[in-house]
Amino acid sequence: MTSTNIKLPNAEDLLKTLAQQLKPLLQNNTALVGIQSGGVWLMQRLLVLLAKEIAENAVEHGILDVSFYRDDYEQRGLKAENRPSQIPFEVENKHIILIDDVFYTGRTTRAAMNELFDYGRPASITLVALVNRGGRELPIAPQITTADIALDATQNLQLIQNTDGTLSLTLQSSSGKSQA
Amino acid sequence: MNNPQLDTDGRLRHLLSIEGLPKKILNQILDTAESFVGVAEREVKKVPLLRGKTVCNLFFENSTRTRTTFEIAAKRLSADVISLNVNTSSQSKGETILDTVDNLIAMHADMFVVRHNQSGAAHFIAKHVPSHIHVINAGDGRHSHPTQGLLDMFTIRKYKADLHNLRVAIVGDVLHSRVARSEIHALTTLGVPEVRVIAPKTLLPAQVDKLGVHVFHDMKAGLKDVDVVMMLRLQNERMNGAMLPSTQEYFKTYGLTQEKLSYAKPDAIVLHPGPMNRGVEIDSTVADGAQSVILPQVTYGIAVRMAVMAMLAGGSGQVQGGQA
Numbered sequence A: 001m002t003s004t005n006i007k008l009p010n011a012e013d014l015l016k017t018l019a020q021q022l023k024p025l026l027q028n029n030t031a032l033v034g035i036q037s038g039g040v041w042l043m044q045r046l047l048v049l050l051a052k053e054i055a056e057n058a059v060e061h062g063i064l065d066v067s068f069y070r071d072d073y074e075q076r077g078l079k080a081e082n083r084p085s086q087i088p089f090e091v092e093n094k095h096i097i098l099i100d101d102v103f104y105t106g107r108t109t110r111a112a113m114n115e116l117f118d119y120g121r122p123a124s125i126t127l128v129a130l131v132n133r134g135g136r137e138l139p140i141a142p143q144i145t146t147a148d149i150a151l152d153a154t155q156n157l158q159l160i161q162n163t164d165g166t167l168s169l170t171l172q173s174s175s176g177k178s179q180a
Numbered sequence B: 001m002n003n004p005q006l007d008t009d010g011r012l013r014h015l016l017s018i019e020g021l022p023k024k025i026l027n028q029i030l031d032t033a034e035s036f037v038g039v040a041e042r043e044v045k046k047v048p049l050l051r052g053k054t055v056c057n058l059f060f061e062n063s064t065r066t067r068t069t070f071e072i073a074a075k076r077l078s079a080d081v082i083s084l085n086v087n088t089s090s091q092s093k094g095e096t097i098l099d100t101v102d103n104l105i106a107m108h109a110d111m112f113v114v115r116h117n118q119s120g121a122a123h124f125i126a127k128h129v130p131s132h133i134h135v136i137n138a139g140d141g142r143h144s145h146p147t148q149g150l151l152d153m154f155t156i157r158k159y160k161a162d163l164h165n166l167r168v169a170i171v172g173d174v175l176h177s178r179v180a181r182s183e184i185h186a187l188t189t190l191g192v193p194e195v196r197v198i199a200p201k202t203l204l205p206a207q208v209d210k211l212g213v214h215v216f217h218d219m220k221a222g223l224k225d226v227d228v229v230m231m232l233r234l235q236n237e238r239m240n241g242a243m244l245p246s247t248q249e250y251f252k253t254y255g256l257t258q259e260k261l262s263y264a265k266p267d268a269i270v271l272h273p274g275p276m277n278r279g280v281e282i283d284s285t286v287a288d289g290a291q292s293v294i295l296p297q298v299t300y301g302i303a304v305r306m307a308v309m310a311m312l313a314g315g316s317g318q319v320q321g322g323q324a
Helices: A011-025 A038-049 A051-056 A107-117 B023-041 B065-076 B097-106 B121-128 B146-159 B178-189 B219-223 B247-254 B294-313
Strands: A030-035 A060-064 A095-103 A124-132 A144-148 A155-161 A167-173 B054-059 B080-085 B111-116 B134-140 B167-171 B194-198 B214-216 B228-231 B269-271
Touching (some): A011 A144, A030 A038, A030 A107, A038 A051, A038 A060, A038 A155, A038 A167, A060 A107, A095 A155, A107 A124, A124 A155, B023 B146, B023 B178, B023 B294, B054 B065, B065 B111, B065 B134, B065 B146, B097 B121, B134 B294, B146 B269, B167 B178, B178 B194, B194 B219
Parallel strands (some): A030 A060, A030 A095, A095 A124, B054 B080, B054 B111, B111 B134, B167 B194, B167 B228, B194 B214
């Protein structure tokens, strides 16, 4: 297995890069939407890192839990922990910046877009992912990403939130070995 | 004995009674319902979970609120819904329950919501149907009304953050009430430390104390310092013989008035499963008063029924491909 040889980037460094890339997108009529759970952690950090730009442009923010829109519900059912989506602003005509931690098949993005449209018709949606791990199964891709790490289907890349609030990436292979 | 409500992995397969369901499942239903509350406040009040599924409301006994909220719940999950009032259809021509069910299965029904005046009717249907079909008990005789019990728990959780230090009183016709049984099982399973029932001896089942409740016959003593008052409907239609002197007499002794409510904690909430007999078990000033959460119960009932249906219908097999 090749997984043990992969050098994972520092998530905190990637986050800073992401903040810089997002700056020009924060204009009037923009909203940040984090996808549970990694996307929400990233958004919460971005709200601090970009506080000035967010305040200047009155950028709003919300949270999506896409459990009710997943295409694997029929097979997997609902997971035990689902949390309410919170979109406390008008989606109609808004420029939405959709934030996810790891982009993989594109199925979560599809579910998130379907859910967003049930709140209203956004002016645009921009997909942002900290890492693109390859393996997409739909004609969907992130417009902004800070790292490309090619992984195979047996590997599981996850963003985790440490007890001090910082973020890091972990890689697990289906053989069970993990690498921080 | 195996529990027909759970599959071999411990997942909910039918909802027949609160009794026999672990705390974990009850909490999962309530937590999931929390996520469905917001759906009703959006531009599009629907999610696609039950798209392509057919839900049959099979009501062998009258109901307005329960049938309507189940119907709305199924529609908000994008299911197709058929509501049958069976006492006005083939049953009156002599068709058996299982024949009715088999015919609906032949029409590709995926889920049955069953109300019947005989205890055990939903169990009976659940034992009969093939494994991909799910059954929800919407009230069977005096036995059980699990979604009512769950929506009551959901409502209490909304107003009283921690169930672990509550004192709850269930008041009225416990003897004929499937709602009372479901409430008692739900409250004790979820860890409410003190559950009381207040009723005249004639309206209590013989061994009610075996359910882990404290029995009172007097409103003043029973309501003292409670956080939640759960009223029951006086079920005149199920009474045969002289159980009560008169409804006026009942109201005088057990009807919830503002005065009797003042024995409870000042921030106590009042629930009632409906339909209410105003001036019999509850006074209008209480039913419409500031401490009443009777209409929120109806609203939350939809979210709770959506949660139950969504947990039942999903998760039938193995998925191909990645999930992220």
